[in-house]
Amino acid sequence: MMDTRDRIEEVGQAMNAAGGSWGNGDGKTLLGDYISEEELWACTSCQACVDACPINISPMGIILDMRRSLIMEDSKAPRAHHRHVQ
Numbered sequence: 001m002m003d004t005r006d007r008i009e010e011v012g013q014a015m016n017a018a019g020g021s022w023g024n025g026d027g028k029t030l031l032g033d034y035i036s037e038e039e040l041w042a043c044t045s046c047q048a049c050v051d052a053c054p055i056n057i058s059p060m061g062i063i064l065d066m067r068r069s070l071i072m073e074d075s076k077a078p079r080a081h082h083r084h085v086q
């Protein structure tokens with residue numbers, strides 16, 4: 001969540017400095033440059049962070065969305081999720 005917050009702040013500040021346009025961005029991505037795939041798959045979906053958040057952010061939802069993007073957009077499922085067809 002802290003990496004996500006930092007990236008959102010960085011993008012927001014860059015957009016403000018450029019008069020509201022992000023243009024072609026800076027070439028960085030949240031997943032890869034700020035959050036590693038290993039970190040993403042380390043989440044056990046226990047929901048403790050969702051239950052504990054005092055302002056009702058759903059960290060697990062963000063994690064699941066990034067996982068979904070990795071699998072659906074980049075076809076990058078962890079090896080343990082591969083189905084072995086003989």
Ligand code: SF4
Nearest residue numbers: 043044045046047049
């Ligand atoms: S659901 Fe939240 S508290 Fe549980 S493992 Fe994932 S990130 Fe950690």
